[in-house]
Amino acid sequence: MIEVEGVSKSFGETEALVGVDLFVPAGTVQGLLGPNGAGKTTLVRILATLLAPDAGHARISGVDVGQDPNSVRSLIGLAGQYAAVDETLTGRENLVMVGRLYRLSPAVAKARAEESLERLGLVEAADRPVKTYSGGMRRRLDLGASLVGRPRVLILDEPTTGLDPRTRLDMWGFIRDLVEQGTTVLLTTQYLEEADQLADHIVVIDRGRVIASGTSDELKARLGSDLIEVEVSAAELDATAAVLSDVGCDKPTIDPARSRITIPVCDPVPDLMAALRALDLAGITPSDLGIRRPSLDDVFLSLTGRTTEEEDAAPAPKRRRSRQAAGSRA
Numbered sequence: 001m002i003e004v005e006g007v008s009k010s011f012g013e014t015e016a017l018v019g020v021d022l023f024v025p026a027g028t029v030q031g032l033l034g035p036n037g038a039g040k041t042t043l044v045r046i047l048a049t050l051l052a053p054d055a056g057h058a059r060i061s062g063v064d065v066g067q068d069p070n071s072v073r074s075l076i077g078l079a080g081q082y083a084a085v086d087e088t089l090t091g092r093e094n095l096v097m098v099g100r101l102y103r104l105s106p107a108v109a110k111a112r113a114e115e116s117l118e119r120l121g122l123v124e125a126a127d128r129p130v131k132t133y134s135g136g137m138r139r140r141l142d143l144g145a146s147l148v149g150r151p152r153v154l155i156l157d158e159p160t161t162g163l164d165p166r167t168r169l170d171m172w173g174f175i176r177d178l179v180e181q182g183t184t185v186l187l188t189t190q191y192l193e194e195a196d197q198l199a200d201h202i203v204v205i206d207r208g209r210v211i212a213s214g215t216s217d218e219l220k221a222r223l224g225s226d227l228i229e230v231e232v233s234a235a236e237l238d239a240t241a242a243v244l245s246d247v248g249c250d251k252p253t254i255d256p257a258r259s260r261i262t263i264p265v266c267d268p269v270p271d272l273m274a275a276l277r278a279l280d281l282a283g284i285t286p287s288d289l290g291i292r293r294p295s296l297d298d299v300f301l302s303l304t305g306r307t308t309e310e311e312d313a314a315p316a317p318k319r320r321r322s323r324q325a326a327g328s329r330a
C-alpha cells in the first residue's frame with residue numbers, strides 16, 4: 001500500500017533522507033522510529049505530496065506521489081506533528097470544514113464530523129473554540145480531522161508525543177480500531193514502546209538512513225535482553241557485583257556514576273528472584289532494584305554506538321538542531 005524506493009532529500013548541506021526504502025503491506029502498521037532530526041517528518045511530507053524527493057520514488061496504492069498528487073491525497077489522511085486545526089473555530093466546525101475540503105456534501109460532512117467526535121470522545125467539547133482545548137484534545141481533533149475523508153492510508157507523525165499516559169493509551173486504542181477496519185497506517189515515533197505496541201513492522205532511521213528494520217521482536221532480539229538494575233551505596237558496588245555474578249545471562253556492569261549495577265537477563269522472573277535471594281543471603285539491601293526493557297536509548301547505543309543524548313549534545317555542523325526537544329511539545 002505504501003512503497004518508498006531509494007528516496008533521498010537534502011536541504012542545503014543537510015541530508016535529511018538518504019536512499020530510504022520502505023514497503024508497507026495493506027492493513028498493517030509500519031512504525032518509523034528515530035530520534036529528533038532523523039528524517040521522519042521529511043518522509044511523511046514526501047508521502048503526503050507536500051515535498052518532492054530529490055531522488056527515488058514513493059507510491060501510495062501504486063500511485064506515484066509526484067505524478068498524481070491529487071489521487072494520492074484522496075487516498076491518505078494525515079495527522080501532522082504540529083496540530084493543524086483552526087483555533088477560532090469549534091471542534092465540530094473544524095471537522096465539517098475538513099469534510100467540505102474533501103468536497104463532501106454539507107450533510108455528509110456533518111455526519112462524518114459527528115462520527116469522528118464520538119469516536120474520539122470530543123462530543124462534550126465539540127462546540128467550544130479549539131483555543132480552549134488541551135494539548136491532548138487538539139491531538140485527538142487532529143486525528144479526527146484526518147479520518148473525515150475515510151482514508152485507506154493513515155499517516156501519523158508522532159501522534160502521542162507530549163500526551164499524558166492515559167491519553168496515549170486512548171490514542172493507541174483508536175489507532176488499533178482503525179487498523180482492525182482495514183486502514184493501513186504509517187506511524188512515526190520516538191518511543192520504542194509505541195512502535196512495540198502498535199507496529200507490525202518497524203524501520204529505525206537515523207540521520208536520514210535506515211539503520212535497522214524488522215518486527216519488534218526481531219529488533220529486540222538484536223538489542224539483547226531485559227536488564228536488572230540494582231542501586232547500592234558506592235561502598236557496596238564491588239561486593240554486589242560479585243554476589244550477582246552468577247545471575248542473568250551475562251556479566252554485571254558497574255556504573256559508578258549512578259551507583260548502579262546492570263545485569264542482562266534472559267529469563268526475567270527467575271533471574272530477578274535469584275538476584276533477590278543472592279542479595280538477601282549477602283545481607284545487601286539495595287536502595288532501588290528493578291527490571292527494565294531496553295529503551296530507545298539502548299536501541300541507539302547498540303545500533304550506532306552512541307546515545308540519543310550524546311547525539312543532541314554533539315556539535316553537528318552539517319545538521320540543524322530540531323525545533324523540538326525530546327519528549328516535549330510546545
Ligand SMILES: Nc1ncnc2c1ncn2[C@@H]1O[C@H](COP(=O)(O)OP(=O)(O)OP(=O)(O)O)[C@@H](O)[C@H]1O
Nearest residue numbers: 011014016035036037038039040041042319320322
Ligand atoms: N525545510 C527544511 N529546511 C532545512 N532543513 C530542514 C527542513 N526540513 C527538515 N530539515 C532538516 O532535515 C533533518 C530531518 O528533519 P525532520 O523534520 O525530517 O526530522 P524528524 O525525524 O521529523 O525529527 P523530530 O523528531 O524532531 O520531529 C533535520 O536535520 C532538519 O533540520
Ligand SMILES: [Mg+2]
Nearest residue numbers: 040041042081
Ligand atoms: Mg518530525
